[in-house]
Amino acid sequence: MKVDFIRNLENSLNAKDLEFIRKNFRNEENQNIPKQFSKIINDFPKSKWKIKRLKSNLPDEEILRIKVFGEKIVNGEIYILESKFDYLFSIVNEKIDEGIIKNLFTTIRNDNKKIDISFNIPDRVLTGSKYDIDIILNKPLEEVIIAGAIKPHQVNSLFEQEILLEPLASGGIFKITRAPLKPGIQIWSGIIAHPEGMITFTKSIDIVDKI
Template sequence: MFNLKLIKNIGVPLYLFIYLILPYSARSQTLKVDFLRNLENSLNARDLKFIKENFTIDKNKNISKQFANIINDFPDSKWKIKRLKSYIPNKDILRIKVSGKKIINGEIHILESDFDYLFSIANGKIDEGIIKNLFTTIRNDDKKIDISFKIPDKVLTGSKYDIDIILNKPLEDVIIAGSIKPHQVNSFFEQEILLEPLASGGIFKMTRAPSKPGIQIWSGIIAHPKGMITFTKSIDIVDEI
């Protein structure tokens, strides 16, 4: 039986994965593909020199620190990157997938993170960028928990919207715990979330979008007798859809 008292006051670290990007090349499509491959290979080889050469000074210091943090937490993490078609002038978009695992107290924790990176170039180097469609999970349940995340990718400014994290199989008398809270954009930090008893169906929350366009980020956790799942999701706040 799951013992809620054991985790009642535990602060669980959640990490916001805001990472790495590709410098724009005005050469042939073949060279662009090669550049993409070089970036992916450099990340998987832990080559920080590549990052320093392709980001502005301010950016590469921050990126290098963030990259070092995730490698420290998930030493075997793998990166997959592909380029998406951009409909925004002077902007490029990458689809980035990060996966990894680590063992804590004999339990395997699996990281899966997917996000798009919208960016532009200044003086031949990356100087600014925006994370879109971020969704990250860290779980130690070997995917035994049948769970659905119903969180929108985009909502209108000032509008109400629902966040539903649904456990698809009835739990009867089993106690679960969890919580969810918003984050500030462009932060990389450990955030403690205190667990609270939940109804057996999951987390169901209605909230309101900010009044100005931007990005809203939510992180949360579900604790279940079969394991724990932490998650982070970004939502675009727009003034028209």
């Protein structure tokens, strides 16, 4: 893959020009990936994209590390988007084919980083195994009800915010869950509502049959 392609892809995303992507993605990728990228651009029009090529252990596989930073003002409040993910794909007839997003972690928050929070979510787990998801408020508030929730959702979405809030009895979200029996990707989305602001997050987990 040529360096020019990475530069052109990065420039097209920063210029909000999805035509370059449509011309360089094959088949279903032509619809799916631009749809996800365009959602970010529509929600955060001033988003900045940075793309770096990573080394792959497979001869026919390319990996791009993509970082997105954006902000917008809604009802006088500033919402900050930070997203990082790896895009794995192959090249067929000089076009991107069979792409998949891995190692995704996205946050959208309007607290101006005032909430001291830790996300303890594994990057990969074994098929069928139990694992912990811990979203920890490092400075819990006394006598103040914090609300939050977390749920799994479909792979073809970079972030999702339709989550019903529930009161959190402790200082965060603590969940024990079980990985699917087949290898693949599991994605979790969650939200924390705090007096200082709101944080939504999305994290992908690689489900593998050996580590």
